[in-house]
Amino acid sequence: MFKLFKREAAPPPSSEPKAVIDVREIAKMYKMGDVEVHALRGVNLKIMEGEFVSIMGPSGSGKSTLMNILGALDQPTSGDYFLDGVNVSRLSESELARVRNKKIGFVFQSFNLLKRTSALRQVELPLMYAGVSGRQKKAKAALESVGLGERLNHLPSELSGGQQQRVAIARSLVNEPAMILADEPTGNLDSRSGTEVMQIFQRLNREQKITVVFVTHDPWIARHTNRVIMLRDGSIIADQQVKNPLVAGASERPSLADEMEEILQDAYYGGQQEEYN
Amino acid sequence: MNIGESVRIALDGLLTNRLRALLTTLGIIIGVGAVIGLVSLGRGVENFIAAEFQGLGSNLLFVFSSAPANGTRTTIQPLSTIEAEALDNPSVAPSVGQLSQEFVVPALVVGEAVSIQLGVSGVTPNWDDVRSWTTDKGAFISAEDVDSTARVAVLGTTVVEAIYGDKTFDPVGRTIRINERVFTVIGVMAEQGGGIGVLGDQNEIIFIPISTAQTRMDRARTRDGGYRVDILNIQAVSEDRMDQAVREIEAYLDQAHAITFQGEQDYSIISQAELLNSLGSITGVLTVFLSLIAGVSLLVGGIGIMNIMLVSVTERTREIGLRKAVGARGSDIMLQFLIESVILSALGGALGVALGWLLTWIGGQLVPDLTLSVTGDAVVLATVVSTFIGVFFGLYPASRAAKMRPIDALRFE
Numbered sequence: 007m008f009k010l011f012k013r014e015a016a017p018p019p020s021s022e023p024k025a026v027i028d029v030r031e032i033a034k035m036y037k038m039g040d041v042e043v044h045a046l047r048g049v050n051l052k053i054m055e056g057e058f059v060s061i062m063g064p065s066g067s068g069k070s071t072l073m074n075i076l077g078a079l080d081q082p083t084s085g086d087y088f089l090d091g092v093n094v095s096r097l098s099e100s101e102l103a104r105v106r107n108k109k110i111g112f113v114f115q116s117f118n119l120l121k122r123t124s125a126l127r128q129v130e131l132p133l134m135y136a137g138v139s140g141r142q143k144k145a146k147a148a149l150e151s152v153g154l155g156e157r158l159n160h161l162p163s164e165l166s167g168g169q170q171q172r173v174a175i176a177r178s179l180v181n182e183p184a185m186i187l188a189d190e191p192t193g194n195l196d197s198r199s200g201t202e203v204m205q206i207f208q209r210l211n212r213e214q215k216i217t218v219v220f221v222t223h224d225p226w227i228a229r230h231t232n233r234v235i236m237l238r239d240g241s242i243i244a245d246q247q248v249k250n251p252l253v254a255g256a257s258e259r260p261s262l263a264d265e266m267e268e269i270l271q272d273a274y275y276g277g278q279q280e281e282y283n
Numbered sequence: 284m285n286i287g288e289s290v291r292i293a294l295d296g297l298l299t300n301r302l303r304a305l306l307t308t309l310g311i312i313i314g315v316g317a318v319i320g321l322v323s324l325g326r327g328v329e330n331f332i333a334a335e336f337q338g339l340g341s342n343l344l345f346v347f348s349s350a351p352a353n354g355t356r357t358t359i360q361p362l363s364t365i366e367a368e369a370l371d372n373p374s375v376a377p378s379v380g381q382l383s384q385e386f387v388v389p390a391l392v393v394g395e396a397v398s399i400q401l402g403v404s405g406v407t408p409n410w411d412d413v414r415s416w417t418t419d420k421g422a423f424i425s426a427e428d429v430d431s432t433a434r435v436a437v438l439g440t441t442v443v444e445a446i447y448g449d450k451t452f453d454p455v456g457r458t459i460r461i462n463e464r465v466f467t468v469i470g471v472m473a474e475q476g477g478g479i480g481v482l483g484d485q486n487e488i489i490f491i492p493i494s495t496a497q498t499r500m501d502r503a504r505t506r507d508g509g510y511r512v513d514i515l516n517i518q519a520v521s522e523d524r525m526d527q528a529v530r531e532i533e534a535y536l537d538q539a540h541a542i543t544f545q546g547e548q549d550y551s552i553i554s555q556a557e558l559l560n561s562l563g564s565i566t567g568v569l570t571v572f573l574s575l576i577a578g579v580s581l582l583v584g585g586i587g588i589m590n591i592m593l594v595s596v597t598e599r600t601r602e603i604g605l606r607k608a609v610g611a612r613g614s615d616i617m618l619q620f621l622i623e624s625v626i627l628s629a630l631g632g633a634l635g636v637a638l639g640w641l642l643t644w645i646g647g648q649l650v651p652d653l654t655l656s657v658t659g660d661a662v663v664l665a666t667v668v669s670t671f672i673g674v675f676f677g678l679y680p681a682s683r684a685a686k687m688r689p690i691d692a693l694r695f696e
Contacts, residue, residue, distance in 0.1 A: 074690050077608070079607075079608060079688075079689045079690045079693070080688075080690050099612075099613060100612045100613065100614070103607060103610055103611060103612040103613075104610065104612075106607070106608055106609065106610050106689075107609065107610020108610070112608045112609065114605075114693070118601065118604075118605045118608075118693070120602060120605070121299070122295060122298075122299055123295070131606070131609050132609040132610050134288055135606070135609060135610035135611050135612075135615060136610060177609065181610075
């Protein structure tokens with residue numbers, strides 16, 4: 007359906023897949039007045055190249071904190087975080103900016119597109135801060151790969167929600183990052199646009215082996231990924247492969263009642279009930 | 284990330300809020316406009332005064348009686364014709380070129396049923412040469428007129444206008460009465476420029492032979508047997524011998540007036556350069572003072588820019604967060620906002636130059652005697668100052684933007 011966004015040939019596959027994310031004993035503590043809030047209490051996590059992972063958990067579970075740290079937007083209080091082999095938890099502010107620019111592509115729930123800026127220039131933004139040449143060509147290719155080749159000069163106000171999120175996806179992958187970090191990417195979309203966006207992520211992951219990390223509280227979305235990590239009270243309480251990942255668009259999202267029924271009958275997220283103990 | 288890109292981003296940001304950008308720059312516009320307008324006005328006045336004195340001739344000296352500076356002498360020995368003639372002698376004062384004596388008599392002048400009060404100047408025949416004035420109609424006082432103590436008068440155009448109602452009227456041959464004595468008008472002086480001048484109206488003048496003034500209008504004898512003289516108009520031999528001429532005149536007059544101590548002199552010597560300097564320093568101080576006041580509005584304008592930039596940084600917190608998330612460093616954000624404030628203030632500076640030029644033009648139209656012009660250095664100064672204001676007042680908001688933490692900025696609603 008969409009033209010592929012070309013990436014440079016991957017290095018020859020090694021015997022063991024490389025870890026894109028390697029988190030070791032990460033803890034994050036905030037001080038709210040006199041109260042110490044432990045948002046993360048010693049998290050260990052490895053995500054390999056080419057994985058499609060969801061991080062789930064109720065609000066207050068620490069999933070936002072973990073996402074901020076994985077995205078190099080925040081630093082852990084203790085522990086180490088290796089992103090693509092680099093210990094990010096020891097970097098300065100401007101080095102972090104470079105890591106975000108080169109290694110990570112962000113997709114946000116609220117799109118975070120700049121007002122009064124054409125789709126093409128939105129996508130050029132990371133290239134601009136990277137200081138690379140041939141920006142327009144690369145940005146155009148990225149937009150074509152998400153099916154927006156005809157809407158290069160449209161402003162966000164002239165695009166639908168789904169199209170805006172696709173611009174954001176193009177922006178996230180234009181610098182060929184080590185991973186794409188998406189925070190509730192379908193949260194602000196209707197189900198049809200959400201399905202389209204999901205299809206793009208699945209295709210990017212399947213065909214280009216791009217590592218994708220979703221942060222979501224929506225089990226339906228999580229079922230489209232290959233692995234689910236559950237957080238609660240700042241710790242990982244479950245980390246499982248999804249048995250039969252859903253293919254976006256292949257099945258209707260069940261009604262809320264059906265979904266509840268499904269949840270009650272089956273194990274969570276494609277796993278078996280006993281696996282959670 | 285290059286500067287061109289930053290400028291593009293900054294321009295985008297400004298174009299989003301055109302009205303606000305314009306209102307923000309208003310402070311700078313008014314400040315720069317006022318500075319430029321006032322500086323050109325000050326320069327215009329300075330030039331006008333300078334031109335007026337330049338008309339006197341650049342190597343002129345005036346000697347006149349005055350009270351001693353230290354107040355030790357209570358009697359003032361007036362200048363006399365004897366002294367004047369001595370100073371005119373090259374062996375006494377070789378640096379003195381021409382010397383013209385002037386003796387002023389306050390008088391009531393009546394002509395054609397009009398009477399005016401003014402000081403009538405008795406002058407030697409070379410007065411017009413020394414002062415570089417010319418007659419427009421008729422002739423100036425001649426040596427024969429002085430020798431014969433003739434009752435003849437040469438009028439200035441203001442006097443002609445006062446008596447005959449029209450300054451172009453030719454009164455040569457008519458008679459006027461000066462202090463009840465009948466004088467025949469033999470000439471009219473060419474009009475002197477600068478009607479509103481600091482020297483007073485130079486056309487409000489009547490010349491008569493000095494001998495007539497000294498003997499018929501007044502009994503002005505001096506102790507040395509000569510006649511009293513009020514002003515010696517002296518042309519130095521050349522401009523660079525002015526100082527030498529002053530020393531020679533002092534040496535002679537100190538002896539003639541028995542002056543032994545500095546500060547006892549009962550006469551003054553003023554050169555045109557001194558007059559120019561003293562007046563120039565007054566207008567200079569005035570210009571600086573007015574410019575400082577205008578500068579205050581530049582300061583206020585700068586604060587206005589800082590205020591709006593702070594608002595802009597807060598409004599665009601999420602944008603800053605996103606830019607940081609996709610790889611902008613603090614310095615990139617800093618540059619973006621600094622350029623924005625510099626563009627604002629430089630734009631204000633440019634529009635301010637236009638406003639200053641307009642004010643100058645209006646000033647020139649209102650007072651045609653002043654030739655007003657915006658000088659290049661004022662424009663350069665305004666541009667530099669307004670750019671500096673942009674950097675200075677943009678620094679704080681820009682650094683606030685640069686220091687924002689990306690997670691806080693992204694979370695900002």
